[in-house]
Amino acid sequence: MNIELISQKHWPGIKEIYQLGVDTGNATFETNVPNWGNWINGKIIHCSVVGIKDDKVAGWATVSAVSRRYVYRGVGEVSVYVHPQFKGKGMGKELLSEVITRSEKNGLWTLQASIFPENKGSIKIFQQKGFRKVGIREKIGKHHGVWRDVLFFERRSEVL
Numbered sequence: 001m002n003i004e005l006i007s008q009k010h011w012p013g014i015k016e017i018y019q020l021g022v023d024t025g026n027a028t029f030e031t032n033v034p035n036w037g038n039w040i041n042g043k044i045i046h047c048s049v050v051g052i053k054d055d056k057v058a059g060w061a062t063v064s065a066v067s068r069r070y071v072y073r074g075v076g077e078v079s080v081y082v083h084p085q086f087k088g089k090g091m092g093k094e095l096l097s098e099v100i101t102r103s104e105k106n107g108l109w110t111l112q113a114s115i116f117p118e119n120k121g122s123i124k125i126f127q128q129k130g131f132r133k134v135g136i137r138e139k140i141g142k143h144h145g146v147w148r149d150v151l152f153f154e155r156r157s158e159v160l
Contacts, residue, residue: 001051001052001053001058001091001094002051002052002053003049003050003051003052003094003095003098004049004050004052005045005046005048005049005050006040006043006045006048006049006050006060006062008036008040010050010057010060011036012057013050013056013057013058013060014039014050014057014060015033015036015039016057016083017057017059017060017081017082017083018030018033018039018081019033020081020083020084021081025143025144026116026118026119027081027116027119027122028079029141029143029148031143031144042064042065043062043063043064044062044063044064044065044076044103044106044108046102046106047062047063047076047099047102047103047106047108048060048061048062048063048099049061049095049098049099049102051082051086051091051094051095053086053091056083057083058082058083058085058086058091059080059081059082059083059086059091059092059095060080060081060095061078061079061080061081061092061095061096061098061099062078062079062099063076063077063078063099063102063103063108063111064076064077064079065077066112073107074107074108074109074110074160075108075109075110075111075112076103076108076110076111076112077111077112077113077114078096078099078111078112078113078126079113080092080095080096080099080122080125082095087121088121092121092122092125093125093128093129096125096126096129097129099111100129100130100155103157104157104159104160107160108157108160109156109157109160110154110155110156110157111131111154111155112152112153112154112155113126113131113152113153113154114137114140114150114151114152114153115150115151115153116148116149116150116151117136117149117150117151123151123153126153126155127153129155130155130158131153131154131155132153132154132155133151133152133153134152134153134154135151135152136149136150136151136152137149137150137151137152
């Protein structure tokens, strides 16, 4: 797999993978995939990547700013999505590793992730990469009319 910085040229593959995640009901609160402009808004581009395999976007990982306040400038929220065809092959872990490296090079000292409890594969990958569960955000939002919990994870940089 080749890892590249995310750009608009990757949008068709990103959009497809994101839609597949939306369709599972356990990847995001979103119910529709937004357009490129709305999706990329708030992402920290120099920390966000795609994985290319066989000339296809096979997965992506982004870091979004958690706040516009200066005090939180070093805190980002991570999302990782892998096309079902490539799951279970280490791609999610590789993308997350790359995001961690890039975020530390760019001054982020804390990465966060909110994961539905049912998303066992994602939980495992994040824990393997040093994220720890810091709590449960109970009934944080409704999804298809049902209140959902999310597990809240964070990883503190070991170099900053």
